[in-house]
Amino acid sequence: MSQLPTIRVQTADFDVAHEYELLAKDNSDGAVVTFVGKVRDFNDGNPVTDLTLEHYPGMTEAVLQQIAQQAHERWPLNFVTIIHRVGTMALGEQIVFIGVTSAHRKAAFAACEFLIDFLKTKAPFWKLEAGDTGSHWVEARDSDEQAAKMWQQD
Amino acid sequence: MIQVLFFAQVRELLGTAKLEFSAQGINNTEQLRAALAAQDDKWAKVMASDKLLVAVNQTISNWEASVADGDEVAFFPPVTGG
Numbered sequence: 326m327s328q329l330p331t332i333r334v335q336t337a338d339f340d341v342a343h344e345y346e347l348l349a350k351d352n353s354d355g356a357v358v359t360f361v362g363k364v365r366d367f368n369d370g371n372p373v374t375d376l377t378l379e380h381y382p383g384m385t386e387a388v389l390q391q392i393a394q395q396a397h398e399r400w401p402l403n404f405v406t407i408i409h410r411v412g413t414m415a416l417g418e419q420i421v422f423i424g425v426t427s428a429h430r431k432a433a434f435a436a437c438e439f440l441i442d443f444l445k446t447k448a449p450f451w452k453l454e455a456g457d458t459g460s461h462w463v464e465a466r467d468s469d470e471q472a473a474k475m476w477q478q479d
Numbered sequence: 480m481i482q483v484l485f486f487a488q489v490r491e492l493l494g495t496a497k498l499e500f501s502a503q504g505i506n507n508t509e510q511l512r513a514a515l516a517a518q519d520d521k522w523a524k525v526m527a528s529d530k531l532l533v534a535v536n537q538t539i540s541n542w543e544a545s546v547a548d549g550d551e552v553a554f555f556p557p558v559t560g561g
Contacts, residue, residue, distance in 0.1 A: 362561055378560065379487055381553060384537035409560060421561055441561055449534070449553075450560025451487035462488045465530075465557030 330393035330405040334385050336412040339422050348404045354426040356433035360441055362421040364414050368463065373454050377413045378420065381449035385409070388448045396425070396440055400432040407440065409450060439476050446473040481511065481546060486555035492525050502548040508533045509542040511552055530556055 331347075333339075341361060349357045364376045393405045406424040414420060423440045427433040452463040480499040490496050505511050512533070516526035525531070534553045535544050546552055 380560070381484070381486055381534070381537070381555070384534060384553070387537055445561035446558065447539075448560050449486065449555065449558050451556065452559045453487070462491075462556070463559045465559050469561075 327397055327402060328404050330390065330397070330407065332386055332389045332393065333408045334380060334382075334389070334411060335408065336410060338410070338419060339408050341419075341422065344406055344408070344422055344424055348406060348424045348426050351403055351426065353428060354403050355428050356430040357424065357426050358430070358433040358437040359425075360421075360423040360437050361419055362441070364416050364418050364420060366416050368454055371456050371458070373416065373456050375413055375415050375455045376420070377453040377455070377460075378409075378411045379451045379453065380409075380411050384449050389444065392440060392443045392447060395443070396436045399439070400427060400436045402427050402432065402436055405436070405440070407444065409444070409448070411450070442469070442472045442476060445469045480548065481505065482551040483511070483515070484551065484553040486553065488556050489525055489531065489554050493522065502546070502550075505546055507542070507546055508535065508540060508544045508552065511546055512542065512554075515554075526554075528556075532557065 366373055389407050396405060402425055404426040408422040410420055423437050425433045425436045446469050453460055454463055481502050483498050483500050485493055485495055505514060512526050516523045532555050533540050536551050
């Protein structure tokens, strides 16, 4: 079985227990892998007080759908959920949720990692960090681009 | 008219999130970039960035992509979500 992906871009927080319940309802799935990205208190050695996520409405949802579709094509997945928050978030708050189910763990782990690597480099989100010395836009990381490239197929 | 959108640093540096630009004489993304850059020094500097990305009708594109009347073109820096 393969369900249509759940894609949400929202300002509101999400409830991991609730999302897990929705993912874990099919007993043909032996594996549920989830990832949560949070606002941490430092970046490049500088303290961070809060984070604001900007996005490109319309394009963001379309890109997330495409990424989920690619994951379905590569692995035998059942449920895929991607939730990404936008707006201002305080330290420790949840930013992103990825959930994947499959009959076996290897596909679920791989697909979850693929989804976050691709989301970080392909989806139109931008982070503005606020700290003690004002706010600045987060620079894209080469390491994220390298991680996404690792998934390219010959 | 071409709907032109700007995001993140690009939006902030230009002080503009959205504008309408005449499609006259513009056939691709590079020509639109050049026309925007010709407005003044501030625009020239932002549009000259080698990290600038472009999307046409909400699909990441390149500097040869066709642009026509009624299209939506967005300029933005490399993405940093997740």
